[in-house]
Amino acid sequence: GAGVSQSPSNKVTEKGKDVELRCDPISGHTALYWYRQSLGQGLEFLIYFQGNSAPDKSGLPSDRFSAERTGGSVSTLTIQRTQQEDSAVYLCASSLVGLAGYANTGELFFGEGSRLTVL
Amino acid sequence: GQQLNQSPQSMFIQEGEDVSMNCTSSSIFNTWLWYKQDPGEGPVLLIALYKAGELTSNGRLTAQFGITRKDSFLNISASIPSDVGIYFCAGLSYSGGGADGLTFGKGTHLIIQP
DSSP states (O other), X not given: OOSXXXXXXXXXXXXXXXXXXXXXXXXXXXEEEEEEEOTTOOOEEEEEEETTEXXXXXXXXXXXEEEEEOTTXXXXXXXXXXXXXXXXXXXXXXXXXXSTTOOOXXXXXXXXXXXXXXX | OOOOEEEOSEEEEEXXXXXXXXXXXXXXXXXXXXXXXXXXXXXXXXEEEOSXXXXXXXXXXXXXXXXXXXXEEEEEOSOOGGGOEEEEEEEEOTTOOTBTTEEEOOOEEEEEEO
């Protein structure tokens, strides 16, 4: 597709279960970002990938959270042993930053998000 | 880390009114950006500002990059119902930090009363 694609769009899970959220960035975009947005709140930075590497993992809330990116494309955010406070919308974004000739302009293209509800 | 103070947190206005919101910081930024998030969607870039003092318009939207490089404002003229949403400012610092130097404000919720 032309835009950033995220799946699932909605996920309801029980406390203690593991969940995987997937992000398919815009083709050719080298940088990929994960943000978390709690109800009515701002954007909380989680992690950022440049290619398959994550130069900045400082935003991950705990060791229950992990993310990987393979082939410089699709990324998966995994939350282990989910807690109720993990309930939020998880947003993925991509950009061209890092590609030869493209400086970081701050222009991110966001997906529609994955809404996670932990019961 | 760098922080942005975005205000107001929410605005309740009548259709047709003008809207003004701003972001301030104690840190200098190289680029200021304004995003809008419609309900159920991801944020979309509205305006990007690259030089101190720059004033840029996009239709009914006008934004400025403050002279001190520590603030920016966004104005919306003659608001219409589709302007409803959350507006985020973002500052980009070439010295890094955060998500590759990009810091978001906490957002301004714009609600338009009929």
